[in-house]
Amino acid sequence: MMRTAVKIEEKIAKAVFWSAGIIILGILFFIIFHILKEGLFAINWEFLTEAPREMGREGGIFPIIIGTIYVVALSIAVGAPIGIMAAVFLTEYAKKGKLVRTIRFFVETLAAVPSIIFGLFGFLFFVIYLGWGWSIMSGGLTLACMLLPIIIRTTEESIKAVPESYREGSLALGATRWQTVYKIVLPCALPGIITGVILGIGRAISEAAAVFLTAGMAGLIVPESVWDPARTLTVHLFILASEGICFERAYATAAILVIMILIINYAAHKLSGMITRK
Amino acid sequence: MKNVLLQEKSRRTQIRELTEKVIEKLLLFCAIVAIIVVFLIVGFIFTQGWSVIQKYGIAHFLFNLEWEPLAEPVQFGLLPMIVGSFVVTFGALLISVPLGISCAVFLAEFAPQWAAKRIRPAIELMAGIPSVVYGFWALVVLVPLIMNYLGGRGLSILAGSIVLGIMALPFIISIAEDAIRAVPKEYREASLALGATHWQTVKYVVLPAAKSGILTAIILGMALTIGETMAVILVIGNAAIIPDSILCMVRTLTAHIALEMGYAAGEHQQALFVAGIVLFVVIMILNSLALLIYKRAGV
Numbered sequence: 001m002m003r004t005a006v007k008i009e010e011k012i013a014k015a016v017f018w019s020a021g022i023i024i025l026g027i028l029f030f031i032i033f034h035i036l037k038e039g040l041f042a043i044n045w046e047f048l049t050e051a052p053r054e055m056g057r058e059g060g061i062f063p064i065i066i067g068t069i070y071v072v073a074l075s076i077a078v079g080a081p082i083g084i085m086a087a088v089f090l091t092e093y094a095k096k097g098k099l100v101r102t103i104r105f106f107v108e109t110l111a112a113v114p115s116i117i118f119g120l121f122g123f124l125f126f127v128i129y130l131g132w133g134w135s136i137m138s139g140g141l142t143l144a145c146m147l148l149p150i151i152i153r154t155t156e157e158s159i160k161a162v163p164e165s166y167r168e169g170s171l172a173l174g175a176t177r178w179q180t181v182y183k184i185v186l187p188c189a190l191p192g193i194i195t196g197v198i199l200g201i202g203r204a205i206s207e208a209a210a211v212f213l214t215a216g217m218a219g220l221i222v223p224e225s226v227w228d229p230a231r232t233l234t235v236h237l238f239i240l241a242s243e244g245i246c247f248e249r250a251y252a253t254a255a256i257l258v259i260m261i262l263i264i265n266y267a268a269h270k271l272s273g274m275i276t277r278k
Numbered sequence: 279m280k281n282v283l284l285q286e287k288s289r290r291t292q293i294r295e296l297t298e299k300v301i302e303k304l305l306l307f308c309a310i311v312a313i314i315v316v317f318l319i320v321g322f323i324f325t326q327g328w329s330v331i332q333k334y335g336i337a338h339f340l341f342n343l344e345w346e347p348l349a350e351p352v353q354f355g356l357l358p359m360i361v362g363s364f365v366v367t368f369g370a371l372l373i374s375v376p377l378g379i380s381c382a383v384f385l386a387e388f389a390p391q392w393a394a395k396r397i398r399p400a401i402e403l404m405a406g407i408p409s410v411v412y413g414f415w416a417l418v419v420l421v422p423l424i425m426n427y428l429g430g431r432g433l434s435i436l437a438g439s440i441v442l443g444i445m446a447l448p449f450i451i452s453i454a455e456d457a458i459r460a461v462p463k464e465y466r467e468a469s470l471a472l473g474a475t476h477w478q479t480v481k482y483v484v485l486p487a488a489k490s491g492i493l494t495a496i497i498l499g500m501a502l503t504i505g506e507t508m509a510v511i512l513v514i515g516n517a518a519i520i521p522d523s524i525l526c527m528v529r530t531l532t533a534h535i536a537l538e539m540g541y542a543a544g545e546h547q548q549a550l551f552v553a554g555i556v557l558f559v560v561i562m563i564l565n566s567l568a569l570l571i572y573k574r575a576g577v
């Protein structure tokens with residue numbers, strides 16, 4: 001009697017855990033399927049190459065794609081080198097001690113700050129204080145600050161995975177610390193670092209709250225320089241949806257975002273698979 | 279001749295040493311950027327909100343139901359938004375915690391290799407989808423469903439909680455799964471050797487051992503949910519009122535900032551920075567709590 005009760009409980013528990021996994025997969029596939037089903041047929045050459053007309057009710061999203069590329073590229077160009085170098089310092093130069101603990105604490109804090117707060121900060125600092133206005137520059141640098149923790153973390157992990165003997169070999173040959181880092185450690189850690197940068201690109205594309213307070217909501221024409229305002233894909237989708245401007249074009253924009261994230265995740269997944277196999 | 283060579287060599291070592299030093303300082307500077315940014319964020323947002331806090335007192339913001347930034351006299355009550363944020367977050371946790379922890383147990387304990395291998399990338403993908411896309415999906419799918427079957431306008435706490443619950447899932451799953459995996463193998467083996475079944479082992483040995491890690495996952499999930507903006511703004515209706523049912527519209531702190539920042543000026547704008555300060559303080563408290571639990575557990 002006791003044994004059957006135990007067996008039944010075991011079965012029920014397993015069924016519950018299996019269904020949790022299946023429900024979550026189901027939700028994800030339902031969301032992606034729904035967005036792609038409704039959005040893909042609205043994407044065509046005109047949509048990708050024309051400027052929006054009537055606030056986005058007509059026309060395409062060409063300036064918005066360009067704006068997104070500008071903002072994301074700028075954030076990576078600034079955030080990636082600083083993040084990678086910070087990670088090199090934390091792992092190769094100052095391994096222990098109070099300074100490292102303090103820096104780590106602040107990196108964790110930065111990771112916890114919500115994007116709307118980054119938006120407020122970017123608005124106060126870049127837009128108002130430095131007088132850059134709503135611009136690609138303000139948006140890109142705000143995003144760069146947001147990306148720092150992700151890039152530092154992934155780079156640190158991949159640098160730590162480089163075997164200690166490699167460094168010892170290099171140092172024994174008379175190479176300096178920086179030569180060892182530059183010629184041995186970084187090349188070995190490269191796939192992991194690139195994975196981190198790709199994930200950073202994904203994060204930058206996904207971000208909306210911080211961007212719309214710093215890069216602005218205008219930008220329906222192609223930006224000419226980094227001092228022009230820009231509207232990113234996420235901000236465009238937000239405006240189309242929140243103001244109920246055009247759901248067909250909102251679906252198409254959402255589908256483009258989903259496809260971009262699918263590609264980015266696939267690339268990051270393949271790359272990190274390569275690392276573990278090595 | 280020999281002297282010249284020696285001199286040349288020592289100059290080269292000097293340059294090399296100098297380069298090393300310069301590079302080390304450069305790397306140090308990059309590492310310190312994170313600290314500088316945190317100080318800039320705190321400094322700018324707190325100074326911006328400080329003057330209105332001094333003028334009206336913090337109680338005026340925290341315990342006031344009226345938000346009338348343009349009326350005379352002005353009212354900057356943030357209480358409806360604070361309540362809104364907590365209500366929506368609590369609702370989201372009701373969804374994300376049971377589902378997320380179950381999925382974490384499944385991945386760490388019960389899932390066969392082939393299933394775990396497919397579910398994990400899917401969960402990574404879930405974390406990568408932009409919040410606006412989740413919000414848009416909820417607006418076109420969830421909101422009409424709620425409107426048709428439960429009544430009201432559909433824009434509600436319920437819709438916000440569901441979409442935020444889904445969004446918090448990947449984070450809760452990955453932290454909780456790590457916590458469960460960190461339980462030493464010997465614990466499981468000892469329990470199984472005593473004749474306990476797999477589920478009994480999980481229930482009486484693994485989960486109690488992973489308790490603090492799972493709690494950390496829940497608290498961090500809560501911090502994440504409270505800070506979410508773009509998804510929630512699209513589906514909660516954004517009315518600054520104290521809700522009386524889950525079909526009621528509310529406004530969260532994040533939505534409040536995002537909605538009014540565009541046109542606010544003067545004290546109105548500074549009051550929005552006070553909302554930012556409240557949000558920042560709440561999230562920092564939650565994170566410190568998570569850190570404390572994590573450290574106590576000695577993981």
